Amino acid sequence: MKRLSVSIFVLLSFLFVANTNAQDIITVDPGYGTLNSAIDANGGNKIYKLQAGKWYGLNASILVISPISIIGETPSAGQMPAIIQTGTSSDGTIFANMFTVASNLTLKNVFIVNADLNENIAPGLIMQVAGGQIVMDSITVDPVGQVYFMLVNATNISTYLTNSLIMRTGHTLNINDGFIFYNAGNYWDTLYVENNTFIDIPTCFYQGSIATGREKFMWFNHNSLLFGKANLMHQYFTNQLFFTNNLMWNFNFNPYHSAWTAFWSDAGLKYKVECLINADTLVTGTDSTTGVITYESFPVSRKHFIEYNSNYISQGSKDLVTWAETNGYSYSYIMPLVWSPEYKDSSREASIFNDDVNFPYFKAGNNLEEANYDPAFSESKIYALTDSAMLWASYSDKSLWGLTDIPSADKWPNYFYNVDGNNGNPLTWPRFNGVYTNSTLLTASIENLPLGDLNWFPEAKALWAANKTNVMNHILATNETKYSLTDVEKVEIVPGKFQLQQNYPNPFNPSTIIKYNIPAGTSVELKIYNSLGQELSSLVNKQQNAGTYEVKFDASKYASGIYFYKIKAGSFVETKKMILVK
Template sequence: MKKFKFIILIICLISMSFTFRGSCSGAIGGFLLYMDEFLWKPFFDKGDGLYVANGISIGRNGQIYRTTGNDTINLLPKNSGTTQDLNAIAISYHSEPFYLVVGNNGTILRSVNEGNNWMTRTSPTTNNLNDVCFGFNGYQYIVGDAGTLLRSNSLGQNWSTVSSGTTRKLNVVTAHSAQTEIIIVAGEKGTILRSSTSGFTFTNVSIPDTTFDFTCNNLSSVGNVEINNFYLAGTNGKIYRSTNFGLNWTALNSGITTNINSIFFESDDSGAVAGDNGVIRVTTNSGLTWNSDPIFNGLSGNLTSISVMPRASKTYTALSLNGMTGLSRIGVISEDSVIIVTSVKQLSSEIPSTFKLHQNYPNPFNPKTKIKFDIEKSTNVKLSIFDITGKEVALLVNTFLPLGEYEADWDAGNFASGVYFYRLYLEESKGNATVLTNKMILSK
């Protein structure tokens, strides 16, 4: 039986020892949360220019989920029309929003109604496609395995092949609206390609070091004004920066050798990277030096994304913490200056005989415990922790889950000894729900 596991770590930025300023609304990439094989992008509130906690998540076997609500996230499955693994999503806000998704075996999907319906587009390749982005001159770009480079000038409806001049795997693509649009593509063995012709032609500006792969990229931005710093990061702790629109690249000393899976700069000087083995490094001087942050000490899983989401006067940050493969889901945005660590593991996808909330184990516990529950049909699930006064002190699960057997982890390291209650809320139909409650003891 295939097993699934995901962990989501969500932290309010004001609780961290570094702060990003300004807004990234409208910037390339925006707020990105990547969890194992699931990728999430937000919707954009065009009315006030602020992000909201809604979005699209994509993942394995053609799965697409659309979220609803603002500060709570419920996942609604959507029919993608494919069973191919989906690897990247891009959302355009330059006019009416539309969405592009790419995946294995040349899969290209397009939506023009906020992700409710998806259309398969004809692809000129059967290679796996790894990333997609929107340019600023009306073009869209896709990169993939074996040097695959695709380009569209029809809002993603029709695609043509562009010569990349390489057969190496290309992992990321991004656009920069300089005086002339700049396209940067990066991939395995230090490969970097650059175009100043809106993707008609590309120049190879790869670095000499071929011992690592580029896996992520980011442009710095201050407010809605882009600057000319490009950042690429990848395996073996490698980080490179360009200050002249991708013409030349300089290695930055990250101080780590673990794989970097995500890099984010919200201003000219403030940025962060996240990687394997719980590694996070932050910089306040444009990547010249990178430092650890004590608030993240003790993380052991693989961090696959880091980013921020400004909304009104509040700023959020979100990281995903994963060490396993499988189906991942979205957590709840926190407005508290409290670290929330939530872990859920799907033990089995077999149909349980009933809804059931098992006794936590160990019990009594100090400070970690596991809570197992069974759901006999796919539904919205909420698993909460309450203290002896009835106050909700932790929210472990708040999302749509397929039927199956699950196990949630709770780390009560910041809580006092005593009796706690955990409650499972299962939505059966509109206005009807099953609520199950058990008691547990934290003994320090």
């Protein structure tokens, strides 16, 4: 497994360079149709460079038949990236999707608006119709589409989505709308999704081809997922699935409804309850004469690692389940990531994930669900929209039960995170703030960092990036124990002055990161003191070269209170305060 982890890390490290190396750069003027014209005139194996803060309206869907890269300039602080906006055909119909891909595509530093100037939202964003590699980094998409973010109907596909904000997929007219990732009949070789934020997720986050799909490698790590209607990973036969360190807010806020049974393969069979992660025994063949089905050999070598995630469910969703039970309506429940062992007779996944003999690498644990930790988001709009989502879910379920004393669907509350109050004329930047302050969640990842998208916590992300290879190896080995980050990690940037930074997180429990800069080699001491000025711990006491350093302080053995950390580096001396809350 180590060979796999190293190869993936190397691939990610050089993916962007490899996709853009030896490609001519075409600078595209902003305006309507200019990007289409540039691609038509210059073709593939080119980098199309867009200006930050400028608008690029499309006069046709972009067909990718040979490798192209569309890269925006890095925007300055507070500036929008380059905007790519969809358009309409001559008959006024919005394009079905923005990109039809039959080769390699790279997107970076762009803001994609998949609605036209008349505020009509397109069905989808990316349709992949032939093998190839899609790399998306530091993109914002708002809105995504009425149905899907990405639909694939081909083989030999690899997709990498990192450091991006994906907002508003689907609609609010009913529970059935679409998918973020949709496998229409084949499988992904690699689907790598890391450090992204998804807001307003439709019926399924990932929908596989239930009959034939067998994804080879799926990696979902450190993502924030807010407002998920129903299911998470609707795919039974994935070879390698890693779903780790993700922060979910009201995922399955519309509780499982008995009417959905028709869409699950277990309808009426022994296994009666569904969960957010689906898994099953792999069928390897069927005898054409006898009809006898053969299955994979046991113990299986496939891996499913569902660890160190959280999902907060608001009280309104729980009340809806109670209401259905109290009033005699058919069953309804909130789906966990994986049902616990006591449900093994009614949940296929509970049986599989707790069978260490036949499924030794299927693990689901260290997830924060029943404790129901509210992240305490800084953005108050999230909570206002949650109230609308709870009411929407009650109308959705009651309509499926046939109740008529509810408004028509077009009058249900809209809980979508609409920043500007429109679809096709974006004005606000930044679009979203995913920072939160819950002290438990801020250290709940496998490496004691915040759950979810680390782009909202830059210092934590820098520490994660410095340890990324080792952390990935740890996860790929299906190691359920916490990974201890290197106590002192040097970031290879030479600072211009001495500086002691504020610890992160603060307040903290039980550990925190202290970061400091030294512009030249010197002797460094870093010590911890209590409120009485008594020395408790010496974290650093040695000669160090110029650089930026990060030190982890573990306060497990100390009581709640105010503590101080003090640095002496040559003639530079500084002290800062930190708060331990247990």
